[in-house]
Amino acid sequence: xxxxxxxxxxxxxxxxxxxxxxxxxxxxxxxxxxxxxxxxxxxxxxxxxxxxxxxxxxxxxxxxxxxxxxxxxxxxxxxxxxxxxxxxxxxxxxxxxxxxxxxxx
Numbered sequence: 001x002x003x004x005x006x007x008x009x010x011x012x013x014x015x016x017x018x019x020x021x022x023x024x025x026x027x028x029x030x031x032x033x034x035x036x037x038x039x040x041x042x043x044x045x046x047x048x049x050x051x052x053x054x055x056x057x058x059x060x061x062x063x064x065x066x067x068x069x070x071x072x073x074x075x076x077x078x079x080x081x082x083x084x085x086x087x088x089x090x091x092x093x094x095x096x097x098x099x100x101x102x103x104x105x
Contacts, residue, residue: 002010007027014020025033064070069088072079 001012004010004024009025010022011025012020012022060070067073069084072084072088
């Protein structure tokens with residue numbers, strides 16, 4: 001809401017269908033207004049463990065978009081080139097093998 005002086009206000013609201021709208025109200029509208037249901041903008045009383053689980057799942061899903069071989073790069077085991085080729089194909093296997101080689105000076 002935004003006040004216009006002391007007698008008028010622009011009220012932004014959302015109706016039951018989810019449509020957002022605005023209305024200009026004056027002081028003489030005040031007696032006909034009522035709050036039907038007071039609601040908080042954000043509810044922060046959810047289960048923290050479930051939130052952490054969902055956030056971790058989203059992180060893993062997003063990481064796989066940027067690193068298609070995430071399972072190989074985050075594993076404690078070093079996969080052999082023929083294993084990577086069997087799962088990911090020839091092009092990715094060559095890239096993974098090149099990335100695993102020590103840097104040349």
